[in-house]
Amino acid sequence: MAIYTQKKQIVTPGELLAQGEYYPELNTFKEKDKIYSMIVGLFDYRGNRLSVVPLKHCYIPYVGDLVIGKVVDSGMSGWTVDINSPYSALLPLTEAISRPHSMRKDVEGILRIGDMIKAKVIAFDRTKDPILTIRDRDLGKVTRGKVVKILPSKIPRLIGKKGSMINLLKKVSLCDLTVGQNGVILVMCKSSEAEEAVIDVIRMIEREAHTQGLTDRVSEALRRRIAGTQ
Amino acid sequence: MSITPKPSIISILEQNLIMELAAKNRRIDGRALTDYREIKIERGIIEKANGSAQVSIGKTKVMAGVKLELGEPFPDTPDEGVLTVNAEFTPIASPTFELGPPGENSIELARIVDRNLRESKAIDLKKLCITPGKKVFIVFVDINILNHDGNLIDASTYAALAALLNTKMSNFEVNDGEVVFKDGVQPLPMNNYPVPVTFAKIGRVLMMDPQLQEEDVMSTRLTIGVDKDGCICAVQKGGMGELEPDDVRNAVGMALEKSKELRTLIIGGS
């Protein structure tokens, strides 16, 4: 039984991580009794469960995810939404209106191509495109604010342990932030400059996600920028 | 653009059968791993072509025709004739062949046949030069797939080779750089007789001359072209699978052996 690399080492596809009674978890696979990495990433293990944290990956929807997407097509039964994923999503008409509607209701009046929406994934399996809903409270068309896209793999870092990082951003900026699991973040502040400041700091978190002391640096940078906008 | 092809819709039952048999070194039609299906060669069937042949391997049927024309040599080989090989996957041969310009499969096949002929110097292209840099004979080899039941590469190359062996060119004489044709014919000057042997890898087993159902199941295809001196003149791995280095070594060994009897068959009767 042996692990051939250390935590937080960068590993590459096909790199032998360990041999013996280990369990291949995130981004690793087992062939006979050897465990290999599938991707470029950072090696990690808890007990004998091995995983590789990706440095880059695309967004694959999960049921329950909050996503921020863009309407790219409309049809009789609903809309096609770009959710920054290899799979484009469907928002059925029935998931966009809370009350039974009359047939004459104008689909265009609800959402148009180009609109941004906050939505939730209510169905997805690999044989069909993901289905969204905007019927809950806090979901629906985005009417103001700015949107920034980061690598979906950095979203956990942006949220932080028990929400520590995102709450810090909200507290310091006094802005409304909605983090989509699909890597898209909606920033709504009182001023445009404040929105820009928050976006810059979000990009900083994306760039430096795996470094030490990030929370302090973020806090410092954001305070400075927000102060500058007032 | 090369794109992952749609897999053929072979039933799971059939797939499993072929794989189970393969694991025991057996095949669905009872052949040994190194057996070819019955090979039939008809020569000189198209009188209007300079040379022609039809080869069947089992139910696979391929016809090749050779036409000679006069033309210009390539700039980097001014004293040699020109060989050009083309293949047509005609829709009559298979429900899977579509109308349209040559796809990657027919282009790859034509280039493999070409490689076998060219690298072995099968045709003595220097003897096809009339005026260096100006006029040479162009040998057009056109391959028509008539029925696809697997192993088109071997069938096509054997047909091309048999057609070339069958090719007659008019006797000629060069006067002041002009070709003057005389009475009588001569065979195309040939120096070598390359024979490819194609394998399918199914599971961990290599089998020669895959028929269509075996091709539908195989992960990888390997063609080894052997010339009359027992040298390897062309190799091509095809398919989306992988080969162990020893698979390659074994295939080379088996091809060297098998090509001898195949060559006798293709040449004999010319």
Next chain:
Amino acid sequence: MIKSYPERLIDENGLRLDGRRPDELRPIKLEIGVLGNADGSAYIEQGKNKILVGVYGPREIHPKHAELPNRAVLRCRYRMAPFSTEERKNPAPSRREIEISKVIREALEPAVMSEYYPRTVIDIFIEALQCDGGTRCAGIVAASLALADAGIPMRDLVSSCSAGKAGGEIVLDLFDLEDKYGEADMPVALMVNLNMVTLLQMDGKLNPIEFERAFTMAIEGCRKIRGLQVEALKKRYQGIVEREGTSEFDEEDT
């Protein structure tokens, strides 16, 4: 322009026309993440070869009917720039480029774990900007890096190298003159850790002993090149990651 036939491909010291020993690779330079829009990208220089690869995907495929229900489709295009060779190359896709696109795709298929992204396409665009022999091999080397850069899961990196015979000697990594005027050229691609060949072609004339020597030499060359690929990947991502001390990485909510 007609090039004159080179006198000898190997000189009296056993050195090749470009000064290399028979078993020496051309100098190789690898860069990763060079294109802004592609999901993954890589650039290779190998001798005079200059090849750029961009990967897009997994992404939605158009037309939809080309999708496969349980895996991603790979779409690969190898293209030579018109200015990449001595004589201008006609921009229209040549039969050679079509064949090379196919064998490169088939070389990468066994490595890419396409079952993770059903009904999508992974696009691999290989642009040969300057060609001096062995471009399909160099293209595969860079394509593996571009796929890794895009975060696409793979069983192994694919490495690739050619060997053959020139001037009567078995040589490694043939460049253009050796390919044109030599006796044989054998491009090979290998998933090194799994020891599996994914591309194998040969044209020329080799007796069985020469074949074995060239084959073995090409496989060794692939192993060496894989070392360079891994080094390039690790170097690229080193700057982003810290490894000492307590990092917030440990406390991440993943």
